[in-house]
Amino acid sequence: MQELAARHRLRWWEALPWVAGLACFFLFPTYLAFGTQVLVTILFALSLDLVLGYAGIVTLGHAAFFGAGAYTVGMLATHLGWTEPLSGLLAAALVAGLIGLLSGWVLLRTHGLTLLMLTLCTMALLEQAANMFSGWTGGFDGMPGLSFKPILGLFEFDVLFFRSQYLYALAVLFACFVVVRALVYSPFGRSLTGIRENVLRMHAVGAPVRARQVIAYAISAALAGVAGAVFVHATGFVNLAVLGLERAAGVLIILILGGHGRLYGAFVGAILYMVLEHTLSKAYPTAWQLGLGLGLMLVALYARNGVFGMADALRRRWSAR
Amino acid sequence: MSAGAAASARPQGGALLETRALCRNFGALQVANNVDFRLEAGARHALIGPNGAGKTTFINLLTGVLAPSSGQVLLDGEDVTRLAQARRVKRGIARTFQINQLFRGLSVLENVCIAVAERMGAGGGMLRPAGRRTEVVEEAARLLDTLRLSADAGSRVAELPYGRQRLVEIAIALGLSPRVLLLDEPAAGIPSAESHILLDAIAGLPREIAVLIIEHDMDLVFRFAQRITVMVGGSVFAEGTPAEIAANREVRAVYLGTALDA
Amino acid sequence: MDVVSTLLGGLAAGMVLFIVSVGLSVTMGLMGFVNLAHGAFAMLGGYFVVYSMRRWGLAFEPALALGFVAVALVAVALERTLYARLYRAAELDQVLFTIGLVFVMIALVTLGVGPESQRVVLPAWLAGQTDLGFLTYRTYSLALIVAGTLLMLALWLGFERTRIGAKIRAAVDNRRMAESMGVDVGRLFTLTFALGSGLAAVGGGLGAEILGLDPQYPLRYLAYFLIVVAVGGLGKVTGVFFAALLIGVLDFVLKIYFPKGGTMFIYALTLIFLLARPQGIFGKRGT
Numbered sequence: 016m017q018e019l020a021a022r023h024r025l026r027w028w029e030a031l032p033w034v035a036g037l038a039c040f041f042l043f044p045t046y047l048a049f050g051t052q053v054l055v056t057i058l059f060a061l062s063l064d065l066v067l068g069y070a071g072i073v074t075l076g077h078a079a080f081f082g083a084g085a086y087t088v089g090m091l092a093t094h095l096g097w098t099e100p101l102s103g104l105l106a107a108a109l110v111a112g113l114i115g116l117l118s119g120w121v122l123l124r125t126h127g128l129t130l131l132m133l134t135l136c137t138m139a140l141l142e143q144a145a146n147m148f149s150g151w152t153g154g155f156d157g158m159p160g161l162s163f164k165p166i167l168g169l170f171e172f173d174v175l176f177f178r179s180q181y182l183y184a185l186a187v188l189f190a191c192f193v194v195v196r197a198l199v200y201s202p203f204g205r206s207l208t209g210i211r212e213n214v215l216r217m218h219a220v221g222a223p224v225r226a227r228q229v230i231a232y233a234i235s236a237a238l239a240g241v242a243g244a245v246f247v248h249a250t251g252f253v254n255l256a257v258l259g260l261e262r263a264a265g266v267l268i269i270l271i272l273g274g275h276g277r278l279y280g281a282f283v284g285a286i287l288y289m290v291l292e293h294t295l296s297k298a299y300p301t302a303w304q305l306g307l308g309l310g311l312m313l314v315a316l317y318a319r320n321g322v323f324g325m326a327d328a329l330r331r332r333w334s335a336r
Numbered sequence: 337m338s339a340g341a342a343a344s345a346r347p348q349g350g351a352l353l354e355t356r357a358l359c360r361n362f363g364a365l366q367v368a369n370n371v372d373f374r375l376e377a378g379a380r381h382a383l384i385g386p387n388g389a390g391k392t393t394f395i396n397l398l399t400g401v402l403a404p405s406s407g408q409v410l411l412d413g414e415d416v417t418r419l420a421q422a423r424r425v426k427r428g429i430a431r432t433f434q435i436n437q438l439f440r441g442l443s444v445l446e447n448v449c450i451a452v453a454e455r456m457g458a459g460g461g462m463l464r465p466a467g468r469r470t471e472v473v474e475e476a477a478r479l480l481d482t483l484r485l486s487a488d489a490g491s492r493v494a495e496l497p498y499g500r501q502r503l504v505e506i507a508i509a510l511g512l513s514p515r516v517l518l519l520d521e522p523a524a525g526i527p528s529a530e531s532h533i534l535l536d537a538i539a540g541l542p543r544e545i546a547v548l549i550i551e552h553d554m555d556l557v558f559r560f561a562q563r564i565t566v567m568v569g570g571s572v573f574a575e576g577t578p579a580e581i582a583a584n585r586e587v588r589a590v591y592l593g594t595a596l597d598a
Numbered sequence: 599m600d601v602v603s604t605l606l607g608g609l610a611a612g613m614v615l616f617i618v619s620v621g622l623s624v625t626m627g628l629m630g631f632v633n634l635a636h637g638a639f640a641m642l643g644g645y646f647v648v649y650s651m652r653r654w655g656l657a658f659e660p661a662l663a664l665g666f667v668a669v670a671l672v673a674v675a676l677e678r679t680l681y682a683r684l685y686r687a688a689e690l691d692q693v694l695f696t697i698g699l700v701f702v703m704i705a706l707v708t709l710g711v712g713p714e715s716q717r718v719v720l721p722a723w724l725a726g727q728t729d730l731g732f733l734t735y736r737t738y739s740l741a742l743i744v745a746g747t748l749l750m751l752a753l754w755l756g757f758e759r760t761r762i763g764a765k766i767r768a769a770v771d772n773r774r775m776a777e778s779m780g781v782d783v784g785r786l787f788t789l790t791f792a793l794g795s796g797l798a799a800v801g802g803g804l805g806a807e808i809l810g811l812d813p814q815y816p817l818r819y820l821a822y823f824l825i826v827v828a829v830g831g832l833g834k835v836t837g838v839f840f841a842a843l844l845i846g847v848l849d850f851v852l853k854i855y856f857p858k859g860g861t862m863f864i865y866a867l868t869l870i871f872l873l874a875r876p877q878g879i880f881g882k883r884g885t
Binding site: 131140 | 630697702703868
Binding site: 022202204217221224230 | 399401421422423425426430431433437438439440441442446449450451453454455458459460461462463464465466467468469472508511512
């Protein structure tokens with residue numbers, strides 16, 4: 016009985032992603048800008064996993080929170096001259112989390128197609144609002160050329176080689192991952208899994224289903240906001256693309272490809288997708304879209320649990336021999 | 337450790353669970369027709385009737401899954417008609433479903449742990465891992481033990497034979513430490529070779545709990561029930577002790593005289 | 599008179615939205631299937647019209663008719679081979695599949711024709727202006743308004759007065775009950791999917807002057823199609839009609855007075871409306 020209850024214990028291979036992350040810093044010094052983008056995307060996908068993979072809420076509008084965090088940092092820097100990065104992260108998390116709390120409380124009264132559509136609407140609403148209030152947000156062109164104070168006053172953002180950006184993103188990802196991992200193994204996280212597996216049953220055991228969903232949605236939004244903030248810190252600009260359907264659909268695809276509800280699916284999916292996209296999409300963009308589309312159709316039909324799901328299936332087949 | 341520790345609002349000699357003139361209709365279709373029903377503490381009560389008589393609907397009305405068109409549901413003298421399902425669970429009503437409603441991808445232990453955690457108010461905790469909540473895990477393990485499911489504790493529910501899944505369904509309901517337990521056709525789908533496990537489980541239910549069981553298996557009904565209610569077309573057709581019901585000619589007519597020769 | 603011409607412009611755009619979206623509303627109401635690829639059928643219709651007019655020298659009207667048939671056939675093929683496997687699948691899988699399908703169609707069109715936007719050459723009788731007495735207005739827009747209204751009436755009659763229409767309405771209301779009464783919901787769905795996609799194709803070709811025609815079409819208007827369907831109510835032709843007109847007029851007006859980001863009001867209004875009334879204008883509250 017005791018080992019069953021010990022699911023949350025750390026296993027040795029859980030150190031691997033972080034070791035690999037640090038190794039990349041030394042092994043690929045010229046690819047750190049790309050690496051930083053990958054880290055930001057992993058964090059974004061991780062936040063989506065909390066609502067989608069664990070709470071089972073299908074959303075096409077998660078970029079709303081990524082964008083909220085990004086614009087918070089951008090606007091603080093541009094209009095208030097507030098360029099301290101760590102407090103910017105906190106502000107981004109708070110703003111995005113608040114928007115997530117409000118929109119979740121209101122949207123999660125619906126489900127199915129209506130909910131999906133409303134998540135799209137919320138994101139489109141924010142996107143057009145950013146377009147309209149261009150005095151605040153820089154409109155279509157956004158706010159380019161932002162620069163930020165050194166992290167903790169010590170580590171300057173390295174515009175040429177992205178060294179501090181990469182390590183900064185890695186550190187933030189690590190901190191957020193610790194939070195998500197703890198949440199997932201907590202009773203709260205287990206109840207989210209219960210809600211996803213059988214919402215009827217959860218009501219019948221007296222769980223406050225909607226409250227749990229809204230809280231999960233808000234936390235996930237805050238994390239997505241942090242990802243958006245790191246994005247702006249690292250790249251120095253923000254524009255409407257942080258709020259678009261492309262980014263929202265992209266992170267959904269990434270999470271599914273890696274495997275949702277698996278904590279590390281975000282890592283696998285983001286690395287796989289972005290490496291492939293980086294190499295193939297530049298050369299043959301239309302062929303990339305065609306291949307991606309076909310891949311998605313195949314995944315939906317045959318491999319809905321992504322890479323992790325396929326690994327599970329293989330493992331089961333081998334141990335059955 | 338039971339739910340609903342508030343002082344009983346029940347008047348002297350009142351029932352633990354009661355409905356008064358409970359009605360529910362879908363347009364012209366009357367699925368519950370002026371149902372007056374009483375369940376005493378410690379009762380062993382069976383609800384029988386032909387298919388489509390409205391028995392599961394009645395359970396849905398009792399638990400709050402369905403709202404009545406009129407009438408009242410009272411728990412311990414308190415009017416709970418307007419209360420949502422989750423709140424009634426906290427007050428002490430638990431049910432099992434006719435078709436298993438389990439967390440199929442999770443282990444048996446986890447299934448019961450989720451229920452126990454909710455009952456203990458620990459379901460929303462974010463700080464400590466679920467596995468470290470020893471009170472929850474031990475209580476869940478104890479429940480699995482009483483239902484002889486300990487060997488399956490680590491197996492995924494989806495991998496269990498249907499009969500054992502049915503037991504998990506009961507374990508979850510018991511994990512909620514209910515005062516009232518509503519079992520919707522617990523024997524349904526269990527092959528007769530395994531039904532003794534279920535019978536033992538039901539016989540072993542704590543004496544203080546009021547149990548209402550919907551069943552078609554007359555063997556089980558007559559072995560278990562102290563009182564039987566017969567429901568036909570959404571209305572209470574007859575009620576009494578097993579001997580009275582068995583002797584009731586109209587009840588026999590309704591069942592075509594087959595199953596009641598116990 | 600500015601108000602009237604603005605109104606007419608918005609109504610014309612709304613009609614296009616209606617023609618494209620009505621099929622989506624019925625198929626979603628019937629099967630509960632989240633088909634995000636519906637806009638791609640409209641796009642295919644538009645490209646078919648352009649292609650057949652340019653390469654085969656067809657006139658506008660026969661091109662539309664042929665486009666209807668061609669896209670309906672493609673839709674049936676896709677439905678029978680691929681869509682049908684996902685009817686019982688989780689919503690997430692349906693979303694992924696249809697997004698993938700959209701990507702494939704966009705890519706194929708880009709590879710086959712190119713990423714530039716295409717123009718549909720309107721026939722002479724549609725190209726000019728019509729004198730209404732108090733106003734002269736583009737014949738094309740007026741024709742759209744008339745066509746959309748006629749289509750709505752035809753569909754409404756079809757649903758209310760024919761046996762097939764009654765079957766569809768029953769199945770949308772309560773699929774299980776309809777099935778137990780002997781309605782072959784699967785075949786009904788193939789039929790409505792084909793018709794709905796064919797109509798979308800007509801909408802794509804007919805509306806190319808207003809909504810444009812380029813490979814990004816299905817994604818650019820995805821939110822609008824979904825909004826029209828959700829606000830109108832699944833499977834409710836009249837609801838979709840009014841919702842489409844409303845969105846069309848709003849979008850037209852907002853783009854004039856708030857060219858940057860004005861459409862945010864549409865999203866805000868949709869949010870408020872659907873939260874108050876998730877079943878749509880004419881939908882019924884789910885049990």
